[in-house]
Amino acid sequence: xxxxxxxxxMAIGTIGVAAACASNPPPAYSPGVTNAQKTDVQVAAARLxxxxxxxxxxxNEIGGDRTYASRDACLSDARGKAENDLRAASCPHxxxxxxxxxxxxxxxxxxxxxxxxxxxxxxxxxxGSLCP
Numbered sequence: 001x002x003x004x005x006x007x008x009x010m011a012i013g014t015i016g017v018a019a020a021c022a023s024n025p026p027p028a029y030s031p032g033v034t035n036a037q038k039t040d041v042q043v044a045a046a047r048l049x050x051x052x053x054x055x056x057x058x059x060n061e062i063g064g065d066r067t068y069a070s071r072d073a074c075l076s077d078a079r080g081k082a083e084n085d086l087r088a089a090s091c092p093h094x095x096x097x098x099x100x101x102x103x104x105x106x107x108x109x110x111x112x113x114x115x116x117x118x119x120x121x122x123x124x125x126x127x128g129s130l131c132p
Contacts, residue, residue, distance in 0.1 A: 038094030041086045047100065048125070049078035051107040059112035091131035099130050 039047075053062070053074040061067040061074075068074035086095060103125035123129065 037097040039097045039100055041083060041088070041091070041095065044086055044095045044100055044130070045079050045082035047104060048082040048107075049075050051104045052078045055107055055110060055112075085127045086130065090127050093132060095130050096132050099124065099132070103130060 053068070053071055056062050056068060056074055057071065062071055063069070068077065106124050
């Protein structure tokens, strides 16, 4: 192959590669999550209810004539209250997942203090705290 043929072949190859790259640009750069993640109201309400009822069970507040007749009664009551508190009108921007996790953690570690202990008094579990 003569030198001018080699240079011509290289030039044609370079132009072909450049054209192929121009028609398939790399994906846009995504720096990662920049906003707090949101949790669906029904998912958050179910998780809050489960945490509250687990705490109530550990604190001997379920069964017989205690605060809740059964775990199902506790779940139904707690889920209904949470869904009502977190509805779109009260929480138009959704539920902050990080704040929800903090609430669940606080609930799990809260000491038993008698009737009504749990989510109702937890500051990190208030609607204003969960809904930025």
